[in-house]
Amino acid sequence: MTDQATKIDQDVTTAERIDGKAFAAALRADVAEGAARFQAQAGRQPGLAVVLVGDDPASQVYVKTKMRQAAEAGIASFPHLLPGSTSQAHLLQLIDALNSDDQVDGILVQLPLPAQIEETAVIEAIDPAKDVDGFHPVNVGRLSTGQPALVPCTPLGCLLLLQDRLGDLSGKKAVVVGRSNIVGKPMGQLLLNASCTVTTVHSRTQDLAAECRSADILVVAVGRPEMIDASYIKPGAIVLDVGINRIEMAEGKSRLTGDVDFAAASSVAGAVTPVPGGIGPMTVACLLRNTLSAAQARVAE
Template identity: 50%
Template sequence: MTILDGKALSLKIKNEIKEEVAKLKKEKNIVPGLAVILVGNDPASHTYVKMKAKACKEVGIYSITHEMPESISQDEIIETILMMNKNPNIDGILVQLPLPNHIDTTKILEVIDPKKDVDGFHPYNFGRLNQGLDSFVPCTPLGVMELLKEYKIDVKGKDACVVGASNIVGKPMAALLLNEFATVDICHIFTKDLKAHTKNADILVVGVGKPNLITEDMVKDGAIVIDIGINKLENGKIVGDVDFENVSKKASFITPVPGGVGPMTIAMLLKNTLKAAKNR
């Protein structure tokens, strides 16, 4: 069993990005810029945004966070996004999700200029991804593909099962695997017999936010297991959606939580921001 070390790979990628950012500044006098919109007081969101800002600083990307109160109106958020769409020094715009209930998330994401949509959530980019065209790809699934590539895992012809069908992770993950010619099975909350789908998968990707959802009996011998879930237990321990201790005995490759997919997500955000700056 091999651990897919996202922490080590993300450091390697960050170093490459740092060099490219310096080169871009020197040759074209362009400093990549990322703007983040943070609404409300969700502690997890605040933690993520701090981590993103820190990562930007480490590689030389300029970042700014627009903190907004929970009570802010949808129109005010849209106004801020439109202002950033026009700002030539901002290459990437990111809206930290989830947004408060009175805000229409879809509408907000659609206002972002697709050329600055470094999260890859705009329908324009999502459509291009599904057609196998160049686009901004959501950072978590993109990070998973980078991990597979780093460990020379070829997905072509493999049976892949994606558990979770969100627009942010599950659907783009399935599209990326399909684009690389895997045979893809997608499961979700209404899937009748989850085990019937997971136990035949060569590659199993799980991201639903349910601790220990995937147990040893649901995984075939030698499977490649990617755990995107991140859950905090009552005792404060951070775990994924996979029963790591027992599933790791059967898997050929597996991601740990923490230290697997998480660090890759932020590395891919930096990569997408650099890409947007180069397109400038």
Template identity: 70%
Template sequence: MKEFNAQEQSSATVIDGKAFAQKLRHEVGSQVASFVGAHGRPPGLAVVLVGEDAASQVYVRTKMRQAEEAGIASFAHRLPAVTTEAELLELIVALNADERVDGILVQLPLPDHIDEGGVIEAIAADKDVDGFHPRNVGRLATGESALVPCTPLGCLLLLQDRLGDLTGLKAVIVGRSNIVGKPMAQLLLKAHCTVTMAHSRSRNLADECRQADILVVAVGRPGMIGSDHVKPGATVIDVGINREELGEGQSRLVGDVDFAAVAKVAGAITPVPGGVGPMTVACLLRNTLYAAQRRESARQKASELDVSTKGVAGEPG
């Protein structure tokens, strides 16, 4: 991507998340083919959808289709909204034990009568391709190997593609959710950025944001970030997806950033749609492959250990 030069252009480079995601899916597909050749099976992804939420159904169809295109075996479990928490947990226990399944994703939100936290904790941590299990959250926070939430992972990959080495850059994250804001901070810290977390109640928010070389916004408020929040030349990642009603039954998707205004100041910016969104699904496929590779590696190590220790203690007398 061409670097921003204020003398050459008056608007930011638009970061094409859709194109990058397509490239990532192709890379995952190539690695999946190698995995199948080595292990005689494809990685497996189980997606669980409870209820009839229209947006969730679209997301699930997209995930399943792209998984299959990458050579990943997909297992869809569509349950009615009246499914009890006990029934859902029973399914998760079965999927945890299913050798065909390397990754389990329970599509959120769940119906109100089901405890999301309990469901997330029931998923085996090594199959938690959403990266929401407390064990994976803890591993990420302590710098250990972990399955990482897909959206912040996608943001990091876009930033590294745009900027290369992120060491020493000042990053400001607006939003403190467990899904995006907090894991994004951990990833950027691991990349050696200086990180500030801000949110809707931060004082002097615009002043904080203007310090950033990297500005990541995930608050769910359309157009909250304007040109006065952005340092000239900064890279802006807009995670927000909001539906704006235009009247007469028409609507459009917009981000948390006022794109038209900020594009005149920033060095680079992700659009909505077409920015971070496609990266989320691509990173889900990447996580599923990674989970499969880790499981096979652990299985191989266990097999080697079993062989090396046979007979060590001798036969019982």
């Protein structure tokens, strides 16, 4: 734990940049070691099935990244690339087959899905033991009651970064901006399980800036470019920016930015994640970690 991390209440002028890319690389290396041990024990690699419905360019890039990093970590990938016209019944049949496939330890269905497919039905069809996204109601319930569970990858990545920087999170005041099922809600639950005092704020919160300024730990996941400026941040706070927004610029160019104004936040915060290079790499690394954990749990049964 760094000296700076222990001085949350002190004013600082330049925030430390939290390198999620480097941390994720180290985490993937740990997963690779675990996957090698698993293969020696089980006689096969851990297996991840990735299902993509349609031809959304961003989703295609993301799936390719997942499969490439899985291969590098010693995890077998089983891609299923389906046309955008795929019916819900067909997708549910595929998930049922993957649930029964002993070579598959984790199932990931890339979201969003086409309009004709109900996301809730698909999520609930996945075997909770293979739900490496951590979205199944069984895993959500286990997380909320403090039981072992597969946890959504982005919040898990945030928690690992916080624990690496601060060590014991007990007693810290944490504010989560956003209440989605994918990030906001599980993030709040993870922080609560780590004995933080947790507040979730959202679009209906009164005096949002004041609530955020109370936080030792501020996690932002709202999907609004650079919404959080210096006025929202307690001096010395740790700020994790989950947002990924593409802003169009002149001459057809664009740039990626987060939900936090990085330059402004850096003048107040103790440490802050950049976009890109912060939480994004951690999400994929935690997907691989979840896949290994699922494989180990299935072998232990």
